[in-house]
Amino acid sequence: DIADRANFYPFSLTRSLAECRVGLYNFQERWEQILGAETGVFTEAYLQILYLSDFLSNKDSIYFINITVFPSMQLVEKIKCLKEGEKLISPSGKWIATRSQERTFTKILLGEHPPIVFNEVDFIDNAVQLLKKHAAFIQHDFILATENRTTQQLGVTNRAIQPNQIFIEEGAQISCANLNASEGPIYIGREAVIMEGASLRGPIVLGSKAVVKMNTSIYGSTTIGPYCLAGGEIKNSIMMGFSNKGHDGYLGDSIIGNWCNLGAGTCNSNVKNSAGKVELWNEANQVWDTVGQKMGMLVGDYSRFAILSRINTGSYIGVSANVFGKGLLPKNLPNFTWGIVPGYLLEKVIEDIGNWKQMKGFKISQEEEMVLKHLHNQSQF
Numbered sequence: 001d002i003a004d005r006a007n008f009y010p011f012s013l014t015r016s017l018a019e020c021r022v023g024l025y026n027f028q029e030r031w032e033q034i035l036g037a038e039t040g041v042f043t044e045a046y047l048q049i050l051y052l053s054d055f056l057s058n059k060d061s062i063y064f065i066n067i068t069v070f071p072s073m074q075l076v077e078k079i080k081c082l083k084e085g086e087k088l089i090s091p092s093g094k095w096i097a098t099r100s101q102e103r104t105f106t107k108i109l110l111g112e113h114p115p116i117v118f119n120e121v122d123f124i125d126n127a128v129q130l131l132k133k134h135a136a137f138i139q140h141d142f143i144l145a146t147e148n149r150t151t152q153q154l155g156v157t158n159r160a161i162q163p164n165q166i167f168i169e170e171g172a173q174i175s176c177a178n179l180n181a182s183e184g185p186i187y188i189g190r191e192a193v194i195m196e197g198a199s200l201r202g203p204i205v206l207g208s209k210a211v212v213k214m215n216t217s218i219y220g221s222t223t224i225g226p227y228c229l230a231g232g233e234i235k236n237s238i239m240m241g242f243s244n245k246g247h248d249g250y251l252g253d254s255i256i257g258n259w260c261n262l263g264a265g266t267c268n269s270n271v272k273n274s275a276g277k278v279e280l281w282n283e284a285n286q287v288w289d290t291v292g293q294k295m296g297m298l299v300g301d302y303s304r305f306a307i308l309s310r311i312n313t314g315s316y317i318g319v320s321a322n323v324f325g326k327g328l329l330p331k332n333l334p335n336f337t338w339g340i341v342p343g344y345l346l347e348k349v350i351e352d353i354g355n356w357k358q359m360k361g362f363k364i365s366q367e368e369e370m371v372l373k374h375l376h377n378q379s380q381f
Helices: 027-035 073-080 105-110 127-132 134-146 346-359 366-378
Strands: 062-065 087-089 095-100 159-161 166-168 178-180 186-188 199-201 204-206 217-219 222-224 233-235 238-241 250-252 255-258 278-282 287-292 297-299 315-317 337-339
Touching: 027 073, 027 134, 062 073, 073 095, 095 105, 127 134, 127 255, 134 166, 134 186, 134 204, 134 222, 199 204, 217 222, 222 233, 278 315, 346 366
Parallel strands: 159 178, 166 186, 178 199, 186 204, 199 217, 204 222, 217 233, 222 238, 233 250, 238 255, 255 297, 297 315
Antiparallel strands: 062 095, 087 095, 278 287
């Protein structure tokens, strides 16, 4: 993610963009499925501690690929044909890939030879586009993950529409649920649970060990990532992983990072009362961008909302915000917000994240603490 990571704040502040999930896979997993090979992550120095980086200490000629490029077999074959020092670019000049022995961002992006133009390429430009292209991701990933495989059978207590577009992995438990795949596929991951009375309308992905609570309504296009808890009403949203929306309340046209929690009754607005254009804070450029007629919220990793929180249309919530307050909350809440103002102390941040991770059987790592310390030191409060 050496070229475009700033366009994906707040999600790329605490981890490489390679780990951002949409559909069945995160960016890195999708590339590995297409390549049929393991990959490494090359990112900003303060994040590199989260990833194995043996390749940085040798001089092997390796392929560097822009993580925001949508993978295709045609592109993979073109990349494999690159010689040392060659790079691919789009017709507009945007960097796609380089084969190089270099290990610095600038030299990788420049290459040593005249660039090779590849026409059939599609980029994901920013976080908002993850929502706009969400259905296409799910459809692509569903085919990739299920081709030549056999689904587990759906129990007789459930109702299914177009069951040939429903795939259930081993260990999933589904009881008395309604699954409608007439408008897009439904994928149920390993050991996921769908409780009684839940209704799902595709395209939908439910990750491994995720739980959908009783009487929940989920509309497409929606990704509920691994270990997530889903309840209430959810529409056209992404929960990347390990996050909870366990109770009644509405979540729409939004992206929720890892290890977040939405308290009972929390709702977000996704359309203005005027039905006018929605503005969303651009953290990288420090400006308000117009993003369309529908937009909920972007919520960074480790952020949490008190019960009955009311979240405004087009809200940007940074990393590790502990959000509470009366009425509609402010549309821009920066990293380490306490209530509605910055000031969440680092020691308390780490302690609270540790408590939340422990509830799902995980621990906060020393490397994660170092990333949080780096971001906290940059915060102005």
